[in-house]
Every structure is written in C-alpha cells, then in structure tokens.
Amino acid sequence: MKTARQTTLREQVQLDGIGVHSGAAVSVTLNPAEAGTGIAFVRSDQDHVEIPAVFRNVSSADLSTVLGNPERGGMATVEHLMAALAGLGVDNCLVEVDGPEMPILDGSAAPFVEAIDQVGLVTLAATRKAIKVLKTVTLETDRGTVELHPHDRGLRMEVEIDFTNPLVGRQVFGIDLDPTVFRREVARARTFGFMQDVSKLWAANRALGASLDNTVVVGDDRILNPEGLRFADEFVRHKLLDAVGDLSLAGAPIIGRFRSYRGGHRMNVNLLQALFSDPTAYEVVESVVRRERGHADLGVAMPAYGPDAN
Structure with a gap:
C-alpha cells in the first residue's frame, strides 16, 4: 500500500468561546505547522512556551485532560480539540490560546471540525x-x-x-x-x-x-x-x-x-x-x-x- 504523508492546516482559523470550568472568555487560533511538529499548545497571554500534546505532559485528568500547569503556561480541557484533530487526520498544528482553558463551544468536537474543514488540509512531504x-x-x-x-x-x-x-x-x-x-x-x-x-x-x-x-x-x-x-x-x-x-x-x-x-x-x-x-x-x-x-x-x-x- 501507499505510504501515508503527514498533514497540517492549509491556513489559520480562530474560534472564540468560554471555558467550561473557568467560565472565562477565551480565543483559540489553530495554525499550520511544519512536518514533525506534531500538535503543540502555546499561551499567547504568557511566555509563548510550546507544550507538546503528549501524555507525558498531562498534569491532571480528572474532569478534563490538562497539559502542564494552567497557571504557568499550561492548558486545560484539550480533549475535544485533540479528538477533532485526530479524527480528521491532522498531524501537525500549533494551537495558540489566550487563556488557561480551551473554549467548550457547544460541548462537542463539531465546531473544531467545522473550523478545520473551513480552511482544509495540505499534505506534507514527510511520511506519517x-x-x-x-x-x-x-x-x-x-x-x-x-x-x-x-x-x-x-x-x-x-x-x-x-x-x-x-x-x-x-x-x-x-x-x-x-x-x-x-x-x-x-x-x-x-x-x-x-x-x-x-x-x-x-x-x-x-x-x-x-x-x-x-x-x-x-x-x-x-x-x-x-x-x-x-x-x-x-x-x-x-x-x-x-x-x-x-x-x-x-x-x-x-x-x-x-x-x-x-x-x-x-x-x-x-x-x-x-x-x-x-x-x-x-x-x-x-x-x-x-x-x-x-x-x-x-x-x-x-x-x-x-x-x-x-
């Protein structure tokens, strides 16, 4: 069979909402990323330190999945976006957020899917x-x-x-x-x-x-x-x-x-x-x-x- 290639978003797309636990307004921008980057989160309201979305960086997984420390650049409630990216086969994406928690939107992954479908994906040269x-x-x-x-x-x-x-x-x-x-x-x-x-x-x-x-x-x-x-x-x-x-x-x-x-x-x-x-x-x-x-x-x-x- 043909070897699969990595993908990323064709262009950036933004979504706005509130955090389900914090209740605070938050904006998230999904950005294209180079092959081999994987999925990473970065806080635009803090020091712009990227946190790779991997299980080793999970700090809490009680009511939601949390990467790092949200008080110091981490990100809470990442699971719905991560599901949308995985479900659509997105390998590389830089997720820029201006607060400590992802927006809950309508409580599902559908708004993220719609945003990704709106800009589309591009296939990269690197193998998956x-x-x-x-x-x-x-x-x-x-x-x-x-x-x-x-x-x-x-x-x-x-x-x-x-x-x-x-x-x-x-x-x-x-x-x-x-x-x-x-x-x-x-x-x-x-x-x-x-x-x-x-x-x-x-x-x-x-x-x-x-x-x-x-x-x-x-x-x-x-x-x-x-x-x-x-x-x-x-x-x-x-x-x-x-x-x-x-x-x-x-x-x-x-x-x-x-x-x-x-x-x-x-x-x-x-x-x-x-x-x-x-x-x-x-x-x-x-x-x-x-x-x-x-x-x-x-x-x-x-x-x-x-x-x-x-």
Whole structure:
C-alpha cells in the first residue's frame, strides 16, 4: 500500500468561546505547522512556551485532560480539540490560546471540525509514523477497565458506559476511526453532567461556564436541554470522543483495538503510560493510506443499575 504523508492546516482559523470550568472568555487560533511538529499548545497571554500534546505532559485528568500547569503556561480541557484533530487526520498544528482553558463551544468536537474543514488540509512531504500495538495492554481499577489490543487496520474503538441513572443506563458504541465516521457519528456528541452534581462542582470552582448551551444536563427524570439529545446514545458517543482525544496524546496515530468499560480521562492516559513503559508492547511503523470505510457499529442503550461512572 501507499505510504501515508503527514498533514497540517492549509491556513489559520480562530474560534472564540468560554471555558467550561473557568467560565472565562477565551480565543483559540489553530495554525499550520511544519512536518514533525506534531500538535503543540502555546499561551499567547504568557511566555509563548510550546507544550507538546503528549501524555507525558498531562498534569491532571480528572474532569478534563490538562497539559502542564494552567497557571504557568499550561492548558486545560484539550480533549475535544485533540479528538477533532485526530479524527480528521491532522498531524501537525500549533494551537495558540489566550487563556488557561480551551473554549467548550457547544460541548462537542463539531465546531473544531467545522473550523478545520473551513480552511482544509495540505499534505506534507514527510511520511506519517504510527504506533502499532504488538500485545495486549490492560489497565483495571475498581472503576472499570481499559485495554489496547493488536489490530491489523487502523484504530478500532469500542466503548461501554454504565450509569445508575436510567436516562443514561448502559450504552455500547464502536467505530473504526476515520474522518468520515468521526464527522458523522462522533463529532457532534456533547459533554454531559448530572444536575445532582452541580452544587458540588460549583463549590469546587468547577463547571462555572457550563450551561444548557454546552452541556447535556441529566435530571432525575428527564433531559433538561429543550432540544433533547443529538443521538439516542449521545452519552457513550461522547465518551468515545473523549477517548479519541486522549489516545491522540500518544503523539502519533495508534494501530490497535481500544476497549473501555466505564473508563475516563485518567484511565486513558494511564493506559498510554503502560503501553509505552513496555518496549515489547509496541513498535513505530510507517502509516499507509487506507480507504475510508465510513462504518460505525450499532450501539445499545438500556437501563442499568451499577455504580455511576463519569
């Protein structure tokens, strides 16, 4: 097969919004970058020190994925942009932000996808490298399980969630990641939260920018957003979106099969750490061009009565 080439944006594009946790206004500019640059963040309001978007630079992964220290040039809530870049196959991009947190926009990756599609991509001369999983790596906690398995074609994603709230319940969704599937089946899935948790988050100075405009809010007996859900299983699709963003912190596309049961940001990042701590578990290979398949699995959604996982 033909060796794949690296890509970057054709020109810069800007988006404006607020941080979901800080509530502060923020502007982000996506800039073209040279081959081999990868994805990097830089704070325009500070010392312009670039932070590569790799798992080794993750400082926190509780409610969102954070690179470095946001008080000293770091960046919070990077997962939705990272998912959009990975989902569309963008290898190189310099992300310039004038604050400590990425804008939440509508709570999904769709605005980032639309911005990238607006300017388009260019193919660079350098070949694209990929991380090929050679043996199974598993991370189990009392919360859930995440795994990476060998897989011959690209990145296979399989995610399952399990919530006691019957409006969410148990949902399963899987895709073979490519730009067509990501745009159609994943990018529009929004972040979500439970009304019962709001007071606790506010008391901790979190979710100060959350609203019905950027978060699916789950009440005791109904979805509070007037427009309802974008997908019947929007919750699990968003968890898969987050996982795409987190796994992109490998620094190159993964060739493997990812499985998650009640996983989250911290578990995803720790799984990458486990993979790269074992030199026999992976190899760096040249990526090849494959035809997009444009297929996603049918998910299931049903009530469940296990512990909540967020």
